[in-house]
Amino acid sequence: METTIEKDNNSVTTKDSSKMAFELENTVPWGRNLGEYKAMFNLTGSDLDKRIISFGDGPASFNCEMSQLNKSVVSIDPIYRFSTAELKGRIEQTKDTVMEQTRKNSENFVWTRIKSADELETIRLSAMDSFLDDFEAGKSQGRYVNHQLPDRTPFDDLTFELGLSSHFLIxxxxxxxxxxxxxxxxxxxxxxxxxxxPLLDLDAKRSELLDSLVEHFRTDYRVGLEKTGYEFQKKGDQMLTIKRR
Structure with a gap:
């Protein structure tokens, strides 16, 4: 069964654990850029040199910009099963609604890094345009992989040094x-x-799952909560880190 819910006040489609078709008409593509990824994940210069896999990237320009810098990133998302034309059409169909919702709920956001809704729209559309321009080449190079968690990915154990998840898990x-x-x-x-x-739920509250997730993984991994250099959703300025001991 599919569930349509809000992401930064924008509707997106996610799925529960049932095996059902992923439908483009129930998604609202919305992408961020490399600068935002650096701030959200405290990515250092040495981090950017790692082999990175990024889950739920959607139409972000992160992969495109990293590729231009000769960095190694594989992006994972079920929307990558669709064509460039289909994704572009869906962005065009939904972007006005997304921005209308954002303007109506502007009090839920911190307007410091991004100064206004108009600037936000410019940044997001620029990121998604870069993604669309890069998408077909990236797919042929194996940088964009159609995949939906929690299914097993087509990679060997420890293929990557760093895995990221932005605005999906938690x-x-x-x-x-x-x-x-x-x-x-x-x-x-x-x-x-x-x-x-971030570590908040869709009501901008600390996720009720966080403590259980930390408790589960801390037995075998080093688990931490770190403040980041990014806050757009109010109080959404922390990330969860899980590392092998």
């Missing part, structure tokens, strides 16, 4: 603890460490 607490544990276990199978941002 944010959608209604997907349940078992779903999150399965997703994060698969992330940790293929990556030596993972970082997840």
């Amino acid at each position: 944010l959608y607490s209604q997907l349940g603890l078992d779903f999150h544990l399965a997703c994060m276990t698969e992330m940790l199978r293929v990556a030596k460490q993972i970082r997840i941002f």
Whole structure:
């Protein structure tokens, strides 16, 4: 069964653990850029030189910009099963609604790094345009992989040095603890460490799953909560880090 919920006040489609078709008409693509990824995940210069896998990237320009810098990133998302034309059309269909919702709920955001809704729209559309321009080449190079967690990814154990998840895991607490544990276990199978941002749920409250996730993984991993250099959703300035001991 599919569930349409809010992401930064924008509708996106996620799935519960049932095996159902992923439908483009129930998604609202929305992408961030490399600068935002650096701030959200406290990415240092040495981090950017690592082999990175990024889950739920959607139409972010992170992969495109990293590729231009000759860095190694594989992005994972179920929307990558669709064509450039289909994704572009869906962005065009939904962007006005997204921005209308953002303006109506402007009090829920911190307007410091991004100064206004107009600037936000410019940044997001620029990121998504860069993604669309890069998408076909990136798919042929294996940089964009159609995949949906918590299914097993097509990679060997510890293929990557760093795994990222932006505005997906933890944010959608209604997907349940078992779903999150399965997703994060698969992330940790293929990556030596993972970082997840933010730690709030869709009501901008500390996720009810967080303590259970920390308790589960701290037995075998080093688990930490770190303040980041990014806050757009109010109080959303922390990430979860899980590293091999």
